[in-house]
Amino acid sequence: MALEPKEVGVKDMLKEIAEHPVPKHARSFIFCFGGIAFLLFLVQVVTGIVLAFYYKPTMEGAYQSVMFINNEVFMGKALRSVHNIAANLMLVMVVLHFLRVVFTGAYKPPRQFNWVVGVFLLLLVIMFCFTGYLLPMDQVGYWAAIIGTKILGSIPVVGDQLLLLGQAGSKVTDYTLIRFFIIHIVILPVITIGLLIVHFLMIRKQGISGPL
Numbered sequence: 001m002a003l004e005p006k007e008v009g010v011k012d013m014l015k016e017i018a019e020h021p022v023p024k025h026a027r028s029f030i031f032c033f034g035g036i037a038f039l040l041f042l043v044q045v046v047t048g049i050v051l052a053f054y055y056k057p058t059m060e061g062a063y064q065s066v067m068f069i070n071n072e073v074f075m076g077k078a079l080r081s082v083h084n085i086a087a088n089l090m091l092v093m094v095v096l097h098f099l100r101v102v103f104t105g106a107y108k109p110p111r112q113f114n115w116v117v118g119v120f121l122l123l124l125v126i127m128f129c130f131t132g133y134l135l136p137m138d139q140v141g142y143w144a145a146i147i148g149t150k151i152l153g154s155i156p157v158v159g160d161q162l163l164l165l166g167q168a169g170s171k172v173t174d175y176t177l178i179r180f181f182i183i184h185i186v187i188l189p190v191i192t193i194g195l196l197i198v199h200f201l202m203i204r205k206q207g208i209s210g211p212l
């Protein structure tokens with residue numbers, strides 16, 4: 001008689017994850033940095049969606065819209081502060097997580113693939129910070145856009161093309177800002193979520209690395 005395959009529901013899966021034992025050597029705060037970085041990423045998604053309701057990606061309107069959030073939107077100033085502080089903290093946590101992985105040798109085989117995924121995640125977090133930094137189009141944001149695109153332009157051989165692509169034209173305009181805004185709210189989040197799924201599936205598959 002053929003056995004019926006046992007159905008595994010979402011509840012079973014969550015129970016299995018919640019009850020998954022953490023090895024003794026991994027019950028240290030240094031193993032929490034990756035998890036904290038993930039929680040901060042979730043904070044960024046939620047606060048970022050609310051900010052995007054009010055933000056206007058034009059050279060004229062961007063600064064006015066963030067001032068509107070500060071002064072008129074309920075808890076707007078707090079919302080911007082949370083998004084700012086969580087962005088900086090996330091970068092710190094990812095760097096600490098990176099150092100933990102280096103110092104515990106967790107990058108070695110069989111985890112070399114997850115290490116490479118991690119390097120891309122680190123680059124993505126840096127790109128999130130850079131593209132978010134210039135969105136308010138205050139003095140700092142404006143000059144960050146100029147300097148950032150000029151750096152692209154100074155890359156040998158492909159510099160001119162990259163400058164044109166980054167600026168969306170021959171100088172920084174509304175189109176440049178729209179480009180950075182789309183990178184910040186669509187392209188980077190989609191790639192990050194995809195890589196995080198791979199990162200976590202690999203950790204589930206391989207387990208956490210052993211003690212030193």
Ligand code: HEM
Nearest residue numbers: 031034035037038098106111114115118119121122208209
């Ligand atoms: C958005 C950024 C990232 C998030 C949210 C994240 C999240 C996590 C989490 C929750 C773990 C489980 C263990 C722990 O927290 O220490 C982990 C493990 C790991 N991460 Fe990340 N990570 C990120 C970026 C990175 C970076 C930048 C690297 C290295 C270049 C990296 C490489 C690894 C490796 C190799 C493991 C397996 C560690 C082991 O088995 O001991 N991750 N990550």
